[in-house]
Amino acid sequence: MKLQTKLISAFIVIILFIGISQALILENKIQSTFQNYLEQYNVGFMDRMKTRLELYYEETGSWENVQELYFSTSTGLMGQGNGMMRGMSGNGMTMALSNADLVLLDKNGMVIADTAGTRIGENNSGLSGKKQDIIIDGKRKGTLILYQKAWQNLEKEFLRSANLAVMISSMIASIMAVLFAFWIAKRITIPLKSLVRGAKRTAEGGKWETVSINTKDEFHELGEAFNDMAQKLAKNEEVRQTLVADVAHELRTPLAILQGKLESIQEGAIESSEKVVLELTDEVYRLNRLVSDLQQLSLAEAGQLPLHLKPVHIKDLVERICSNLQWNADEKEITLLFDSIPADCLLELDPDRITQVIVNLVGNALRHAPEAGIVEVSLQKEADAIYLRVSDNGPGIPEDILPFIFDRFYKHDRSRSRNSGGTGLGLSIAKGFVEAHGGTLTVKSEINKGTVFTVSLLKK
Template sequence: MNKYNSMVFRLTGIIFLLFAATIGTLLFLVNYQMDTHFSNYLYTHAMGGMPMGMHGMMMHNSPENIYLSSVHQSLFWVGSVMICISVFVSWLFVRSFVKPLRKLTDAVHDIAEGSFGQTVRVDRNDEVGMLADTFNDMSRKLEYNDTMRRQLFASIAHELRTPLAIMQGNLEGMIDDVIPADKEHFLSMEDEILRLNRLVQDLRDLSLAEVNELVLHKSDVDLNLLLTRAAGMLQPLFDEKNLHVTVHLDDAVPLLQLDKDRTNQVIYNILNNAIRYTPEAADITITTCLEEAAGKRQVRLQIADTGPGIEKEDLEHIFECFYRAEKSRNRKSGGSGIGLALARQFVLSQGGTIQAASEVGKGTVFTITFPAA
């Protein structure tokens, strides 16, 4: 903000101008009175030869009385006029100052009643304008968070409803002797219970990680070894889609203080997404390297695929809970939508960073960094 737009500067300037105008006017009138009436007084006094009786008769209309009366009248009128001007200018200024604040107050009342997204238009660059801009940003974020909260509840209800409906259907069929109560159906119901339990556990871990209360069991972890084992465990899935997996691991990567289980979950989540969305006979590249950034050593892990990529409007939301670029919610094309949100929170909880870059038609790259001791 330019200092000339500051209200402090404006107030100081207005007060200075009012005082300057008042003092200047007073000086001008005093000088004017001195040049006219007081000069006349000196001239009359210099005459000197007037008799005493005549002098007493002239005292009532003497130049001194005329001078003093004129000065008093001038000061009175000047003061009255300047007070009126000051009051008028102050009223105009305060009115223009309070008007946007009243708009802000009305908008705050609307937000307090649950009407999020209210904005105030204030075309000024001073502190009031900055306050209005900040309020507008806050209001838009509240509206966005409220929308995401509603979507989150709807997504959780959707994810919970599916396994519950399956189990309810099986139980009702068994009660009505429509479905046989055999081991196969019990195992199917157990799978749904396990999936439901995993979802609840993931939601619990996510909520704990967001408030920095997730318990981490850190130890010396060989990140290259974790990646090698993960690639080996997922090799059947790679072979099923005829994916070409290339692994470039930097031998200089040191042991890192990480939670092994949480880090494994991050790696598997990203690799499973790459397998799920990458077409057959495509490429997946896994690389690690030790680098220095801002005077600190860090380990960078990249998992890149040559899949269809992610649209720009979807890319900035992929780490949000239950967000899917594919809106049909088909389980063949996507999981529950919580994997990347968990991965992000697990990485952040361990002092790392995670980013995604994508280009439609060329693929997606996930970059994870961890501080190196």
């Protein structure tokens, strides 16, 4: 069952339950209220009648003619037979009863007056109903009984009309609520359908498209999160395909060289000389280095790179690395500056990993700096971190290239040979090693002014 059907069904069940419950409650409430109203009205009339009868007995000393004066319905009758209203003028009093009869008993329990006129002369001492004794000079002279009867046509019609109004209003409210349920269910499911379509397209490997949800609620946030996820998945897929192609390319060349030379040796086309063996060994080393670099990079990106941390003086580390690379700077007559590193900078880090980072950065700077150029390694200390910068005054990196220089196998200068250009993993590995230490590696560059790589490491 679809979500829209579930929502509509749930709304309808709830609405019907509320409507029926409300109708029953209102029906019982109206009936109870109406019954209480009638009883209070009749009891009030009974009290007034009792007062009039007491005055009458005090004046006359008997109950003679009481039926004709106060209980007879032969004149002034209104609604005879339905019990709703009876009226008659007697001694200036209008008598009106609703759904009840008044019966007057003498002191012996004999009926001497009855609004219905059917019980006179009977002994009705056991008549049920509300009773009030008529006391004159401390003696009981009679008993007034209010006898409730079943509801007549007019009372029933009133209740039927009230209940019908309640049912009609409940039905109208239920219909409107059901229509609203259809509308709100549609509003809820339309964004979900868009997300489902987008998820299916993504799962099928189709072209990524933006899911548009024009609301200002959680569905809009969900749509934005889905778009972000789909975009990242598309980029990751593109990176994966590029990675596979680059790895295949990097592996294909040394393998082709190895295969070609080994086949030539087998066929006797070339001799297995020391020079040929060394060339083959170089290609094996290249393959081994490529596989090792990929393994280290994968561990770093997965957060599983093993680090052997220990206190290291940055000055000693930088001086040792730069001294080893000095010959490369001398070949291009480049000035390699590293004397401004403070001696009191001690950090907890893996010296082998950070050494590889600095070697990659300084090596890249020396490779791109012009002849007679300048490469400088500097360090800035702050309260919670240090910033190691490697700068050169080379041609710089174009702005559209900067976002990609830390990608795997990315080479800014595609014209460089494999022997001079490397595999394109150096900066990716450097960034991974720095992040494994909890730091960051960033770059800034300006065309014809140079490039600055900054390694930031937090102090422990």
